[in-house]
Amino acid sequence: MTKYIFVTGGVTSSLGKGIVSASLAKLLQARGFKVTIQKFDPYINVDPGTLNPYEHGECYVTEDGAETDLDLGHYERFLNIFTTQANNVTTGRIYQSVINKEREGAFLGKTVQVIPHITDEIKQRMQLLSTFGYDIIITEIGGTVGDIESLPFIEAVRQLQWEMPDEDCIVVHLTLVPYLKAAKELKTKPTQHSVKMMSENGVHPDIIVCRTEQPLSKELKSKIALFCNVKPEAVIEAADARSIYEVPLLMQEEQLDVIVLKKLNITWFPEPDLTVWKGFLAKLLHPKSTVTIGLIGKYIELQDAYKSILEAFIHAGAINECKVVVQDVHSEFITPENVDEKLEGLDGLLVAPGFGLRGIDGKILAVQYAREKGLPFFGICLGMQMSVIEYARNVLKLSHAHSTEMDAGTKDPVIDLMEGQKSVTSKGGTMRLGAYPCKIQKGTLAYEIYGTEHISERHRHRWELNNKYLDALQQAGLKASGTNPETNLVEIVEIPGHPFFIGVQYHPELKSTVENPHPLFVHFVKAAKAFAARKDNLAGESLPNELV
Ligand code: GLN
Numbered sequence: 001m002t003k004y005i006f007v008t009g010g011v012t013s014s015l016g017k018g019i020v021s022a023s024l025a026k027l028l029q030a031r032g033f034k035v036t037i038q039k040f041d042p043y044i045n046v047d048p049g050t051l052n053p054y055e056h057g058e059c060y061v062t063e064d065g066a067e068t069d070l071d072l073g074h075y076e077r078f079l080n081i082f083t084t085q086a087n088n089v090t091t092g093r094i095y096q097s098v099i100n101k102e103r104e105g106a107f108l109g110k111t112v113q114v115i116p117h118i119t120d121e122i123k124q125r126m127q128l129l130s131t132f133g134y135d136i137i138i139t140e141i142g143g144t145v146g147d148i149e150s151l152p153f154i155e156a157v158r159q160l161q162w163e164m165p166d167e168d169c170i171v172v173h174l175t176l177v178p179y180l181k182a183a184k185e186l187k188t189k190p191t192q193h194s195v196k197m198m199s200e201n202g203v204h205p206d207i208i209v210c211r212t213e214q215p216l217s218k219e220l221k222s223k224i225a226l227f228c229n230v231k232p233e234a235v236i237e238a239a240d241a242r243s244i245y246e247v248p249l250l251m252q253e254e255q256l257d258v259i260v261l262k263k264l265n266i267t268w269f270p271e272p273d274l275t276v277w278k279g280f281l282a283k284l285l286h287p288k289s290t291v292t293i294g295l296i297g298k299y300i301e302l303q304d305a306y307k308s309i310l311e312a313f314i315h316a317g318a319i320n321e322c323k324v325v326v327q328d329v330h331s332e333f334i335t336p337e338n339v340d341e342k343l344e345g346l347d348g349l350l351v352a353p354g355f356g357l358r359g360i361d362g363k364i365l366a367v368q369y370a371r372e373k374g375l376p377f378f379g380i381c382l383g384m385q386m387s388v389i390e391y392a393r394n395v396l397k398l399s400h401a402h403s404t405e406m407d408a409g410t411k412d413p414v415i416d417l418m419e420g421q422k423s424v425t426s427k428g429g430t431m432r433l434g435a436y437p438c439k440i441q442k443g444t445l446a447y448e449i450y451g452t453e454h455i456s457e458r459h460r461h462r463w464e465l466n467n468k469y470l471d472a473l474q475q476a477g478l479k480a481s482g483t484n485p486e487t488n489l490v491e492i493v494e495i496p497g498h499p500f501f502i503g504v505q506y507h508p509e510l511k512s513t514v515e516n517p518h519p520l521f522v523h524f525v526k527a528a529k530a531f532a533a534r535k536d537n538l539a540g541e542s543l544p545n546e547l548v
Contacts, residue, residue, distance in 0.1 A: 001168070002127075002129075002130035002134050002135065002136065002137055003135065003136050003137075003167075003168050003169070003170075003264045003266070004126070004127075004136075004137055004138075004139065004160065004164070004168065004169040004170070005024070005136060005137070005138045005139070005169075005170055005171075005172060005260065005264075006138075006139050006141060006157050006169070006170070006171045006172070007020065007021045007024075007138060007139065007140045007141065007171075007172045007173075007174060008141050008145055008154070008157075008171060008172070008173050008174070008198065008203075008205070009141070009143070009144050009145065009173075009174045009175070010144060010145045010146075010173055010174065010175040010176075010190075010191065010194025010195070010197070010198070011144070011175050011176040011190045011191065011193075011194050012144065012176055013143070013144055015174050015175070015176055015211045016174070016211065016238075016244075016247075017071075017140050017142075017174050018039070018070075018071030018074045018075075018140060019074060019244050019247050020172075020174055020209055020238060020247065020251070021037050021071075021075075021138050021140045022037060022071075022074045022075050022077075022078035022079065022248075023078065023247040023248040023250075023251045023256075024138060024172070024251060024256055024257065024260065025037050025075065025078065025079055025136075025138050026078045026079060026248040026274075026277070027248055027251060027252055027256065027257035027272055027274075028135075028136055028257055028260070028261075029079055030248075030272035030273050030274050030277070031257065031261075031269045031270055031271070031272045032269070032270050033135040033136050033269075034133060034134050034135045034136075035079065035134060035135065035136045035137075035138065036075075036079075036081065036083070036087065036129055036132075036134050036137055036138070037075040037079070037083075037087070037137075037138040037139070037140065038083075038086065038087040038088065038089070038126075038129065038137065038138070038139050038140070039068075039069050039071050039072065039087065039088050039089075039139070039140045039142060040088075040089050040090075040122070040125075040126070040139060040140070040141050040142060040153050041069055041088065041089070041090045041091070041142035041143070042090075042091050042141075042142055042143040042147060042149035042150045042153060043090055043091060043092065043142075043149065044090070044091050044092045044095070044149075045090060045092050046090060046092040046093050046096055046428055046429075047066065047067045047068065047088070047090060047092070047093065047428065047429065048067060048068065048069055048090075049067030049427075049428055049429055049431075050427050050428050053299045053302060053304070053305040054299070054302065054305075056069075056070075056304075057070050057302065057303075057304025057305055057307060058070045058073070058304055058305055058306060058307045058308060059460070060072045060073040060307075060308065060510065061433055061434060061458050061459070061460045061507065061510055062082065062083050062084055062085065062087070062434065062458075063082045063084070063434055063435045063458065064084050064085050064434055064435075065085075065429075065433035065434025065435070066084065066085035066087075066088065066429075066433075066434075067428075067429060067433065067460070068083070068085075068087070068088035069088050069142070070304060070307050070308075071140060072087055072088055073307060073308050073311070073510065074244075075087070076510075076511075076513060077311055077315075077512070077513045077514060078248070078513075078514065079513075080513045080514070080515040080516060086125070086128050086129055087129070089122075089125050091149060091152070094118060094121050094122055094125070094152075095118070097121055098112065098117050098118055098121050114152055114155075115155065118152050119152055119155050119156045119159060122152060122153060122156035123156045123159060123160055126139055126156065126160065127160075136264070141153050141154070141157070145173075145194055145197055145198045145201075146194070146197050151201065154198065154201045154202075154203055155201065155202070157169075157171065157203050158201065158202040158203045161203065167263065167264055167265035168264070170206040170207070170260065170263045170264060171203055171204070171205045171206055171207075172205065172206065172207045172208075172209060172260070173194070173195060173198065173205035173207070173208050173209070174209045174211065174238070175190065175191040175194050175195070175208060175209070175210055175211070176190060176191070176210070176211050176212075177190075177191055177210045177211065177212040177216065177220075177224075178190065179212070179213050179214045186212060186214055186216065186220055188220065188223055188224050188227065191208065191210065191224055191228065192224075192227045192228060195208065195227075195228040195229075204229065205228070205230065206230065206234060206263050207230065207234045207235075207236060207256070207259055207260065207263065208224060208228055208230055208234065208235050208236065209236045209238050209256065210224065210235065210236065210237055210238060211238045212237060212238065212239060212240075213239075213240055215237065215239065216235070216237040218232075221235040221237070222235075233255070233259055234259055234263075236251070236254045236255075236256050236259070237254055238250065238251070238254075242285060243281070243284060243285070243314070245277075245280065245281055245284060245314070245514060246281060246285075248274070248277065249274070249277075249278070249281070252272065252274075257272070276514075276515055277514060280315075280318050280319075280514050280515075281318075283318040283319070283321050284314065284317070284318040286321075287317065287318075287321055287322050287323035288321045288322065289321070289322045289323070289529060289532070290322065290323045290324075290325060290532075291317075291322055291323075291324055291325070291347040291348065291525060291528040291529055291531075291532050292325045292326075292327050292345065292346055292347050292348075292532075293313065293324055293325070293326050293327065293346065293347065293348045293349065293350055293524075293525075293528060294327050294329045294343055294346040294348070294349045294350070294366070295309065295326050295327065295328050295329065295350050295352060296329050296331050296334070296349060296350065296351045296352060296362065296363055296366045296383075297328070297329075297330075297331060297351075297352035297354060297359070298330065298331050298332055298352075298354060298358050298359035299352075299354075300328035300329065300330050301328075301330075306352055308507070308509035308510050308512070309350065309352065309380070309509045310326060311509070311512065312508070312509040312512035312517070312518050312521040313326055313521060313525070315512050315513065315514060315517035315518070315521065315522075316512070316517050316518065316521035316522045316524070316525040317525055318517070319517050319522055320522065320525045320526055320529060322525060322529055324525055324528075327346065329342055329343065329366070330359070330362075331351075331359035331360070331361075331362035331363045331366065332358060332359040332362055333362065334361075334362030334363075334365050334366060335361075335362070335365070336365060339365045339366070339368075339369050340369070343366060343369050343370075343375075346375065347375075347376070347528040347529070347531045347532040347535070348375065348376035348377070348378065348500075348524060348525070348527065348528030348531065349366060349369070349370045349375055349376070349377050349378070350377075350378045350379070350380065350383065350524075351363050351366055351367060351377075351378075351379045351380070351382070351383030351386055351387070352380060352382070352383055353380050353381035353382045353383060353460075353507065354381075354382045355382070355405070356405070356406070357406045360386070360406055363382070363383065363386045364386050364389055364390045364393070367379065367383075367386050367387045367390040368390050368394055370501070371387075371390065371391075371394075371495065371498065371501060374498060374499050374531075375499075375531065376499060376500035376501075376524060376527040376528050376531055377498070377500065377501045377502070377503075378500075378502055378503075378520065378521075378524045379502070379503035379504070380503075380504060380507060380508070380509065381459075381460070381461055381504070381505060381506070381507060382461075383503060384492075384493060384503030384504050384505050385403055385415045385463060385465070385503075385505075387493060387501075387503040388414050388415060388465055388473065388478070388493060388503070389401050389402060389403060389414055389415060391473060391476070391477075391478045391495075392412065392414045392469065392473065395476050395477065395478070396469075396472055396473065396476045398411075398412040398414070400412050401414045402414070402415070403415030403416070403463055404416050404417055404463070405417070405462075405463050412469070413466055414465065414466055414469045414473070415463050415464065415465060415466060416463060416464065416466040417462055417463055417464075418432060418462060418463065418464045418489070420432070421462040421463075424462075431459075431460050431461055431462050432459050432460070432461055432462065433458075433459060433460055434458055434459065435456045435457065435458050435459075436456065436457070436459055436484055436491075436506070437454065437455070437456050437484065437485055437486075438454075438455050438456070438457060438482045438483065438484060438485075438491040438492065438506070439453055439454060439482065439483060439484075439485045440452070440453050440454075440455060440481060440482045440492065441453075441479075441481050441482070444479060444481035444482075444492075444494060444496075445481065445494045445496070445500070445502060446481040446482050446492045446494060446502065447481070448523075449502075449519050449520055449523045450519055451519075455482070457491070457504070457506035457507070457508060457511065458506060458507050458510045458511065459505065459506045459507065460507060461505065464489050464490065464505065465480070465489075465490040465493070465505070467488060467490070470490065473493075477495060477496070477497075478493055478494075478495060479493065479494050479495065479496055480492070480493055481493070481494050482504075489505070490505065491504065491505045491506060492504050492505070499527060499530070499531065500523070500524065500527035500528075500531075502520065502524075504520065508520045508521065509521070
C-alpha cells in the first residue's frame with residue numbers, strides 16, 4: 001500500500017518547496033522507505049521544454065528523455081534515484097490527455113468538465129507511480145495556494161483525501177513567517193491567511209512548515225497551531241540554511257519525518273542512516289582550499305539557468321575538499337580586446353550549454369584562451385560544439401568554420417544538424433533527448449576519468465560534430481575519445497597534451513548526485529586545483545626571497 005504526502009506552498013513562491021520535499025524524502029529514504037517525488041505544475045505548457053530559461057530556469061532532462069522542471073534535479077540529487085516522464089505533470093499535459101480522449105470518443109454523450117474529468121485525470125496521474133512499489137509518494141504542487149491555475153490540483157488532493165483513509169494521505173503546507181524589522185517581530189498572519197484559503201478549498205494541512213529568518217519560539221509555534229488548527233508539534237521551523245544540503249538535517253532536528261510517519265500511522269521504523277550525507281556535508285562546509293571556475297554563459301544573471309552545473313560543482317568540490325567559487329562571465333561581453341583581462345585569475349573554465357547566436361563569439365574566444373593558456377577547460381553540449389569550431393578555425397585554419405545553427409550557409413559546417421533532425425518542424429520534445437550510450441577509447445583522458453569503456457549519458461540537442469571533418473580535426477590533434485556505438489556520433493572531444501581539455505556533447509551535470517558526484521566534474525575540479533597550486537608556486541618563485 002502506497003501512502004501519499006502532498007506538499008503545497010503558501011504566501012509566496014520561491015520558498016523552497018522542492019528542497020523541503022526532497023529533504024523530507026531523504027529522511028524517509030534514510031529510514032529505509034522506498035520513496036519517490038513528483039511535481040505537478042499548474043502552467044499550460046505541456047512541459048517546460050519550450051520555455052526560455054528566463055521564464056523557468058534550467059530544463060532538467062530525465063533518463064527517459066522527458067524535459068522537466070528543475071526541481072526533479074533536486075529530487076535526483078538528494079535521493080540518488082532516477083525520475084521519469086511520470087514524475088512531472090503540467091496542466092497542459094492533463095488537458096492534452098483529456099482532450100485527446102474526448103476526440104477519441106471516450107466521453108461520448110457527456111459534457112467534459114473540470115470536475116470530474118480534469119480532476120480524475122490529475123488523480124490518476126498522482127497515483128500512477130504506485131505500481132512501482134513505492135512505500136511513500138511525495139507530490140509537490142507547483143505554484144502558490146490561491147492561484148487560479150492551482151485550483152484543480154488542490155481539488156484533486158481534496159478528493160483523494162476524501163477517498164482514502166486519513167492515514168494514507170496527508171498534506172504538508174510550506175509557508176512564510178516574515179520578520180518585520182521595524183516591529184522586531186515575526187508575523188503569523190500571512191500563514192493564517194494561506195491556511196484559511198486552502199481550507200476554503202476543502203484541504204486542511206496536517207503539518208505546517210514555516211520558512212523563517214529568525215527562530216520560531218514555542219509560543220509562536222503554539223499560536224500558529226491554534227489559529228491554523230494543527231497540533232503544536234506539527235508546526236515545523238525551516239530556518240535559512242548554509243547550504244540546501246543542510247536542510248534534511250535541520251528538518252530532522254525539527255522531527256519533520258517523525259511527525260509525518262505518525263500522521264501516516266507508520267509506527268515502526270528504524271533510525272535514519274545519514275552517514276554518507278553527513279560525511280559529504282562536513283567536507284562541503286569545511287573546505288581546505290579554493291578554486292575559481294569561470295562559467296561562460298549568456299544566462300549568468302539567472303541563478304536557476306545553470307542549476308545542475310552549479311550543484312555538480314558543489315558535489316565535486318566537496319569530494320575534492322575544495323570550495324568551488326563559480327565566477328559568472330557573460331559571453332556576450334567577451335571581446336578579443338578584453339578576453340585576457342576577463343579570464344585571468346581563473347583556475348578553470350566551463351563553457352555552458354545553450355541555443356542561438358547571442359554570446360557565441362565570446363564563447364569561442366574563451367575556448368581559445370583556455371586551449372592556448374593550458375587552463376583546464378570543460379565544454380558542455382554547446383560548449384563542446386564551440387570547442388570544435390575554435391579548433392577548426394584556429395588550428396585547422398578553416399576561418400569560416402561554424403555551426404549551421406548560427407550560420408546556416410557557412411562554408412565549413414563543422415557542427416551540423418543531425419540527420420534525424422532535418423525533417424523535424426515541431427518544437428516540443430523533439431530534440432535528441434535522454435540517455436544514449438557512448439563508447440570511450442582506451443588510453444584517453446575520458447577513459448582515465450570514467451575508468452570504463454561503456455557509459456550512458458543524457459542529451460538535449462539537435463546539432464552534432466559533422467563527421468566529414470572528423471579526420472581533419474583528429475589529424476590536427478583534436479581527439480574524438482567517445483562516440484555513440486550505433487551512430488558514430490561524436491560524444492567526447494579532448495586535446496591530448498593539454499592539462500585538461502574536454503568537451504562533451506551530453507549533459508553530465510544531470511547525473512551528478514550527493515552520493516555519486518559526476519567523475520567529469522570531480523576530475524575537472526581536481527585539474528583546477530592542480531592549476532591553482534602551480535600558479536601559487538610560480539607566484540612564490542617570482543617573489544624576491546626576503547618577501548616569500
Ligand atoms: N544548441 C545546440 C544544439 O541544439 C546545443 C544544445 C545544448 O547546449 N543543450 O545542438
